[in-house]
Amino acid sequence: MNELTVLIKEELFRQGADLVGIGDLTELPGEVRGNMPVGICVAVKYPKEVIERISELPTAEYNEWYNKLNKMLDKMVTYGAERLKEKGFQAVAQTRAQVGNGEKDNNTPLPHKTVATRAGIGWIGKSALLVTEQYGPMIRISSILTDAPLETAVPFNKSKCGACMICTRACPAGAISGKVWEVGLYRDEFFDPVKCRKTAKERSKKGFGGENTICGKCIEVCPYTKRV
Numbered sequence: 489m490n491e492l493t494v495l496i497k498e499e500l501f502r503q504g505a506d507l508v509g510i511g512d513l514t515e516l517p518g519e520v521r522g523n524m525p526v527g528i529c530v531a532v533k534y535p536k537e538v539i540e541r542i543s544e545l546p547t548a549e550y551n552e553w554y555n556k557l558n559k560m561l562d563k564m565v566t567y568g569a570e571r572l573k574e575k576g577f578q579a580v581a582q583t584r585a586q587v588g589n590g591e592k593d594n595n596t597p598l599p600h601k602t603v604a605t606r607a608g609i610g611w612i613g614k615s616a617l618l619v620t621e622q623y624g625p626m627i628r629i630s631s632i633l634t635d636a637p638l639e640t641a642v643p644f645n646k647s648k649c650g651a652c653m654i655c656t657r658a659c660p661a662g663a664i665s666g667k668v669w670e671v672g673l674y675r676d677e678f679f680d681p682v683k684c685r686k687t688a689k690e691r692s693k694k695g696f697g698g699e700n701t702i703c704g705k706c707i708e709v710c711p712y713t714k715r716v
């Protein structure tokens with residue numbers, strides 16, 4: 489690994505990242521990646537017990553961690569991008585302010601999950617979530633786009649869900665079709681974001697009086713979460 493790759497990874501772990509991966513983005517159209525060739529994905533995990541306690545409904549505690557991890561990620565990617573800029577490279581932190589939350593059409597120009605599979609962090613599960621070997625889908629993620637000459641990982645192009653259908657059966661919205669993801673399969677061909685958004689909103693209200701779209705049942709039931 490070259491010196492800059494080691495340095496940036498170390499800096500991000502020091503900022504609290506639980507996983508860091510670097511991916512080659514050049515197979516994607518230049519306009520979605522700001523013409524940057526490289527994407528860095530960072531992940532932070534939820535405490536296991538917080539996820540165990542959302543098996544009935546999402547909790548206020550889960551919502552607090554959701555906000556806490558979001559803030560942590562925004563800070564982390566901003567910091568990482570600043571370090572790269574100091575070294576003379578271009579870097580864009582994909583903070584929530586920068587990319588939005590897909591409120592209008594459930595889409596952002598370059599989703600963090602796309603950067604994550606390119607960075608070898610994990611695959612897209614039947615749930616449409618990013619699933620990792622280390623923490624399952626029990627993580628929140630963010631990303632940095634850059635032109636720095638960093639060493640990139642082997643991407644995930646296929647799912648490791650196999651015959652498992654647990655999230656398909658557990659989703660209270662019926663949003664998960666059960667079709668297996670591979671690179672190139674568009675989200676809406678196996679997952680219904682409209683059904684998920686509607687049900688997650690209802691469950692937030694019921695669980696802790698929230699107005700947001702928090703549910704997470706698909707995180708809680710995944711065997712890759714359970715085995716952590």
Ligand code: B12
Nearest residue numbers: 590595596599600601602605617618628629674675703704
């Ligand atoms: C809009 C949005 C939603 C929408 C739509 C969900 C969706 N899956 O798209 C709604 C409101 C329904 C939603 C719900 C939830 N969300 Co949400 N959401 C987002 C947001 C803001 C944008 C996602 C987006 O642009 N989607 C567009 C579609 C096309 O892309 P995608 O679903 O992200 O994934 C596709 C691509 O990545 C593609 N892909 C992967 N690799 C490659 C490689 C190549 C070359 C190509 C071309 C494509 C490609 O394959 C995927 C499937 O098609 C992201 C944050 C972000 N900025 O990325 C969070 C995010 C996806 N949400 C997250 C979470 C956790 C949730 C909820 C559990 C809510 C909660 N916290 O309780 C549910 C779970 C829903 C589910 N099962 O997916 C996490 C997921 C973490 C993880 N482990 O994957 C994210 C990443 C937020 C974060 N910062 O961590 N969400």
Ligand code: SF4
Nearest residue numbers: 659684703704705706
């Ligand atoms: S967040 Fe809830 S409603 Fe949405 S896909 Fe997961 S289990 Fe289904």
Ligand code: SF4
Nearest residue numbers: 613614649652655710
């Ligand atoms: S519950 Fe099973 S099918 Fe769903 S994402 Fe996890 S491993 Fe894949």
